[in-house]
Amino acid sequence: MSETPPAPEAPVIDEATIGSAVDAALAAVAAASSTAELKQVRIDHTGDSSVLATANRAIKDLPKDQKAGAGKLVGQGKGRVQQAIAARQQELAAAEEEAALAAETVDVTLPVDRRPRGAAHPLTTLTDRINDVFVGMGWEVAEGPEIEAEWFNFDALNFDVDHPARQMQDTFYVAGPDGGEGSGQILRTHTSPVQARSLLERGVPLYIVCPGEVFRTDELDATHTPVFHQVEGLAIDKDLTMAHLVGTLDTLARELFGGEPITRLRPSYFPFTEPSAEMDFRCFSCDARHGLDHDPAPDCRVCGGTGWIEMGGCGMVNPAVLRACGVDPEEYQGFAFGLGIERILMLRNGVADMRDMVEGDVRFSQHYGTEI
Missing domain, CATH: 3.30.930.10 (Bira Bifunctional Protein; Domain 2)
Incomplete structure (x- = not known):
């Protein structure tokens, strides 16, 4: 008979673990140089497989007297990360819009042919x-x-x-x-x-x-x-x-x-x-x-x-x-x-x-x- 695989270990929910995950997320947010990179940071650090999301799901399995403390710890950590992502999103979007406008600038003072010439096929x-x-x-x-x-x-x-x-x-x-x-x-x-x-x-x-x-x-x-x-x-x-x-x-x-x-x-x-x-x-x-x-x-x-x-x-x-x-x-x-x-x-x-x-x-x- 085959042996039953061991159950996965429950995530550790303590200040050190959650703090480390939050610090890593904040560092990744600060390092993102485009909205596309920031989108991937959001997936990596707040997505379903992230440390914070896994810890949040595990709260329901904790003893009753530990749920409130763990929930506060994880919730505050997620809040800090989400606020940092939102602020960085605004910065990057504004920078990208400014760059696009600069690249598409049209000098309206230049002379223009109001009737562009065609060409014989x-x-x-x-x-x-x-x-x-x-x-x-x-x-x-x-x-x-x-x-x-x-x-x-x-x-x-x-x-x-x-x-x-x-x-x-x-x-x-x-x-x-x-x-x-x-x-x-x-x-x-x-x-x-x-x-x-x-x-x-x-x-x-x-x-x-x-x-x-x-x-x-x-x-x-x-x-x-x-x-x-x-x-x-x-x-x-x-x-x-x-x-x-x-x-x-x-x-x-x-x-x-x-x-x-x-x-x-x-x-x-x-x-x-x-x-x-x-x-x-x-x-x-x-x-x-x-x-x-x-x-x-x-x-x-x-x-x-x-x-x-x-x-x-x-x-x-x-x-x-x-x-x-x-x-x-x-x-x-x-x-x-x-x-x-x-x-x-x-x-x-x-x-x-x-x-x-x-x-x-x-x-x-x-x-x-x-x-x-």
Whole structure:
């Protein structure tokens, strides 16, 4: 059989013990240099596990003739400690308030701009700069509606009727008489519908760049947002080739990132281009920028150690798209590309979190000044 543990010893209640506890408490109170430290002193010296609190609970177990004397002794000790804590609390609170006021002092005699200046959002400034690059090459800037017909957004661009992008989990449908997908109207998922509209309205030859907001059912996080910006380009003329496409994107990369970019094309698939490619350019942040004979930094946060940064999708316009827009693919050819403006800003200026771009804090925009 296990032995019963001995009962804890009753606290000693005498002048020496209580006096020692009071002296220790008073010394701790005097040494406290902040209200936070004083709060801990109160817990240590008057809390449930303190000498004074333990002695106070033990009074009920004393003989009747000793209770009055012990109660007076413990009560006077607790009173002294509590009075000292209250007085010290006032001193420290007053000192902390004075320090806070001194730190927050405002010189009201200084001149002030009663109308603080705002700043153009960096996405707007970057879009304007991209537009300037293409206008300088003789292209036009085209715009279109953000609430778009499904035909322009999907059918004219060679999307199959069962393409995953048409589903509700990818596309915002505008409710109509039939509601949901039956309305025939959506919030555009890319700016490519502007290309189809421009082909129908302007004819060929055609050189346009199409910036604007697009919408997809993504969650807002550090790298995604349901509302973002794209810029797409379309060139339709006689005898255009992939070489013209590469030269155009090389020019854009050079204007945005400086230097002489090293680019490459990777085979890909898009319904509206054939052949299709993803265009990458050599990382501008690590040693990869010096050329293909230089290894990228394994820990480079910009390229992820690959040495390449994805620029966007591109390719030669699918003949089916040209026919849908009334253009003879035997006579005219062209190329198209699409880039995410938020992604370019993140890469070019080191923006780590896309949410910073949409929170509306003017300090984010002011950081860029008048030129990014």
